[in-house]
Amino acid sequence: MNAQVTMKLNDVTLMHEMRATPSPLNKAVVSDRSVSLQWPLPSYVNTMENLLDGIKSENEMVDKTKLRYQVRYSKDPNMRQNVTTVSTLWPFHNPGKPLDTGVWYWQYGYVNDAKTDWSQVLQFTVKENPNKFCPPSLKKVLKNLPTYHPRVWVMKNEWTDFMQQSKSAPEYQWYIERAEKVIKTPMYSINQIDTSNIGGLENAVKRNAMLVRESRNIIDREEANTEVLIRAYLLTQNKRYSDEAMKRITEMISWSGNKNVAGDFNTATILSLCSMAYDSFYNQLSDSQKKMLLNEIKIMGGDFYRQFNNHLENHIADNHVWQMTLRIFTMAAFSVYGELPEADTWVDYCYNVWLARFPGLNKDGGWHNGDSYFHVNIRTLIEVPYFYSRISGFDFFTDPWYKGSAMYVIYQQPPFSKSAGNGSSHRKIIKPNGVRVGYADALARLTGNTFAADYLRRISEKQPDILKEAFMAKPGDLSWFRLQCHKSLPQGKGLNELPLGYVFPETGIATFMSDWHSIKRNAMFSFRSSPYASTSHALANQNAFNTFYNGRPLFYSSGHHISFTDEHSVYCHRATRAHNTILVNGMGQRIGTEGYGWIPRYYVSDKIGYLVGDASNAYGEVISPLWLERGKQSKLEYSPTNGWDKNHLKTFRRHVVELGNAGIMFIYDELEADTSVIWSYLLHTAVNKMEVTKEKEYVRIRATNGMGASDAYLFSPDQLKTEQTDQFFYPAVNWLRADDKGYFAPLENHWHFTATSPARKVYRFATIINTHQKDVPDAIPQILQNGLIKVGSWEIKANISSEGKASFSVKNAKENVSLIYDDATIIQEGGKQTKLKDRLPELEI
Structure with missing residues (x-):
């Protein structure tokens, strides 16, 4: 094969579970966003952590809190003049301001006993682009972070207006009706976790999976009940809701030591409720209540930071973290910033790891885990950058990734259609649900994407309650976002004009x-x-x-x-x-x-x-x-x-x-x-x-x-x-998911x-x-005498013999279009010729 046309790869892998290459790669060109300098963890750091919920590798772990790095960069290839040198706790660095256009040189180094082992000098080029995504530094963001409470789910100085404006929104009534129902409903008990089927499972992974599922059945329900009380308080300032929420949170804090509470999502639930309550109820909490909530945030936030630190930023896709726990940790960190010393580091990490790696894991806006697990990330993809936008004044949704993400939503699952069929649990994604449609609605409002707006309009015309279907869905409900965001849906090109x-x-x-x-x-x-x-x-x-x-x-x-x-x-x-x-x-x-x-x-x-x-x-x-x-x-x-x-x-x-x-x-x-x-x-x-x-x-x-x-x-x-x-090949046996009556459907x-x-x-x-x-x-x-295959108005010729070169052609004389493949791919359309040859995608990890 012609190497200039067809590429034959010898790489064992194009991606890695943990970062194996620096970014930007040597000789890379960066034009679409600010440069983020990233590099692999030291070779001696064990990355086999958190393989599954509750299951750990038997290998010993390095104390990641002691890892230190240095990074330096300059336009001088000899790294002698105008060199910026920075010490870091993590294997990445976001320069405080966008780098000038031109050729840059950089090195990263591992610090050991006050000695730095430097990498080779790497080179990248920054190109001019007036639409480049250049978010502000954390220092600038923190200048705008209020010192008062609440400041996360609503700003204190906007609270009165927010309550008044929200009254006319349908979401307002959803929260109040649900909160009134919760007040009349007894709290779930930790003793309701069903462990009766766990003992018969044959290995620890299955037993742990069922325990996680059964404990989440109880804790997720109570989380939803308590969260809706907090939201109802923020909409009304009615102490009935905050008092009931605090009663439930206090009880749930006592669950954290229970042996049947398994999985990081359950831990994140307590952290989420404690930080929401601390920020939302701050002005009416007693000193003892504040101390209790701060203590829980300190313990659980510290646990999450230890997991994320020198791991998440290098990981290809740490599922649970990117789905929910990082969002929860981020909101908790900003809730207690200035009041819990550890939060200085947490906020630094959360903000800068977002700039380095998020919101997507590549440039095109797609989601490699497939549609079912894409939906679990929806709140993170909207709420985190929306919070950063609100406190900084910079529009984080100008990130070009979101334009591609809108196309992913639309093309991988058109209105009223089954999803494209990729990733675990893809069969369950029968048609666009309220979570997906709510995400399209948010993208349309935040980015002005008229295709996403038409996606929403087409679906909601036939399913007017589609957004309510997602109400209080743990990973994907954007009802609160819609109460905060008052941008209208854009008008313009619709789905019919898409390719x-x-x-x-x-x-x-x-x-x-x-x-x-x-x-x-x-x-x-x-x-x-x-x-x-x-x-x-x-x-x-x-x-x-x-x-x-x-x-x-x-x-x-x-x-x-x-x-x-x-x-x-x-x-x-x-x-x-x-x-x-x-x-x-x-x-x-x-x-x-x-x-x-x-x-x-x-x-x-x-x-x-x-x-x-x-x-x-x-x-x-x-x-x-x-x-x-x-x-x-x-x-x-x-x-x-x-x-x-x-x-x-x-x-x-x-x-x-x-x-x-x-x-x-x-x-x-x-x-x-x-x-x-x-x-x-x-x-x-x-x-x-x-x-x-x-x-x-x-x-x-x-x-x-x-x-x-x-x-x-x-x-x-x-x-x-x-x-x-x-x-x-192996029987499909439902051993994990029983209904409320304990029936495992075949x-x-x-x-x-x-x-x-x-x-x-x-x-x-x-x-x-x-x-x-x-x-x-x-x-x-139809098989024609000359060996051509005719189907409709198209003629196809293909070499399916084992002899000769692989080649084929397709032609439609009526439409004046043809394609010929013979190493290169040549397409003729409307008098224009396009020649395609292999091109590697831009990959980071």
Whole structure:
């Protein structure tokens, strides 16, 4: 292959569980935001912390409070003139003001016994950009932080106006009605935590998972009850609400030593309520109450800081922290700043780690953990920067990440549609819920994004109570934000004016649509090939796709997310066998960041869409220390029997072409191994059995669901062996989630289709997928005498032989558009030629 066009990566991983490279990388160019200097932790620091809730690595930990660093930077390559040197507690530094344009040089150093071990000198270039995101330093922010209380959920000097303005908002009545109901409702008891089913579970991870779940069932409910009382007090200054809240908080503080209170979310609950009460009730609390709340904040805040310090800032995705606990810790830190000495460090850390790493984990606005776990981050993504905006006067939502995030919300789950199908628990995201729609509403108001505004309007027109559905949802309710923010929804371009496709290259996901005007007639295709691989809540589904019609899934990933690391969840939901991709000798992709894919090229227009996903490095034995440890704790075996073995794959590039707006996709698979292997082409459905028919030229596989159908025409150079089953590799047993009556509802089976090739070293599949209304005749591909395949007004030519170069072409003479792939990808559209070659996404960790 031409190295200038097609890149063959040899990296074991593109991303790391913990930072392994400095940022900015050497010779990097920075133009979109202020520079943040970041570097890896010392090599001797153990990063195998908090593998699962309550489960710790057996390795000894370094005292992270004693870690010290230095960083220096200058425009002098010899680092002698005009050098800025800074000592830090953490492996990052945000310069106090934006760096001037030009070439800069920098070093980071590890301080040991007053001696600094410096890195090599690194270089980066700062480019001019009038729209560059340059938030203020913490020093400037703190100048505006009030010394009075309340100052977090409402400002004391704005309180009277806030109460008056809120009375006309529907959210006001929601809080008052719920608070009145809570006052009449007895408090939950810690003794109501149900531990009766825990003893029968076979390992500590499962027992801990159930204990966390059962304790949260009680504590989350009481947290919601108490929080709504605090909010009602802030809306009315009625002491009935604050008195009842303090009574409940005092009782909950006594729960913290109970052996059945497990998990960091439960600890964060107490911290959240204590800090909210301290700030909100400050002017009526007794000295003893203030002392009690400050003591609890000091203890729990200190525990969280010790966890985050010299860990979070280097972590690829510390799920619980970024979902909720950092937000809670941030609000607590600012609540007691100036009154608790430790809060000086906490505030410094919270603010600067946000500037360094947040709000997203990459540049494109996508969420690598998938839609279910994206929703858990909503309050953090809005409330933290909104708080910083309020106290600083700087608009944190000018961060360019939020523009991409709006596109993620819309393209990964259009109105009234199933989510694109990535990440743990994706099956539960049936249609946009109140949390997601509330986030779109906030983005529209804060950024002026008219597409997000239209998203909200379309959904709320048919579901007028959609925002209320999210009321008091722990991770995602933005009702209080809407009471604070009085910006109106913007008018302008709506969803109909969006392109038919969107690619998120850093996240490694893409979506193609056929019709923004009517979702009922929309054929949607989602795809994933991601540098994040299958770590965190991401799945081992590199180069996998899903299809949808009328917002409902057709060919779709299978399996159930029961818990993070139980047998079914790993073998049949996370593992590659669960997804619409390829197995090599029956083996799948690695678990961990080593099982990565990426999207080297893409092109989007309304006449043609294109991308290629590269999963050439995704397969092989599981080698991630983190996931090997998790497997050990959960009694999992990453063995050939379960789908992991030595790697024989050399190349797996999956090309995807959207043929206009007809709902027709063309897929071309380039496959090569270092020896003859069996190639298994996988398709799944979650509802109906697939219809499979073998024709002379192809195998036809049909998926149906409600109004829609997806017909896949699979072309290959050999007669394929096909089979279909409704049985999982490992049974789906609901051992964790019981209803209020203690009933563990059974989990349904899914359908799994496999087309298996003879053993070949080189192989090529070509697939035409037509997704359409079920009762409308399918556009069946026609095989022409010259070897062309005609489908609709498109002509396709593809080399599916094992001989010769991998190549294909698609052409639509009527629309004057064509695409030719032969190492390079050349697209002709409207008299304009575009040549695509591989390009690495910008990755940080």
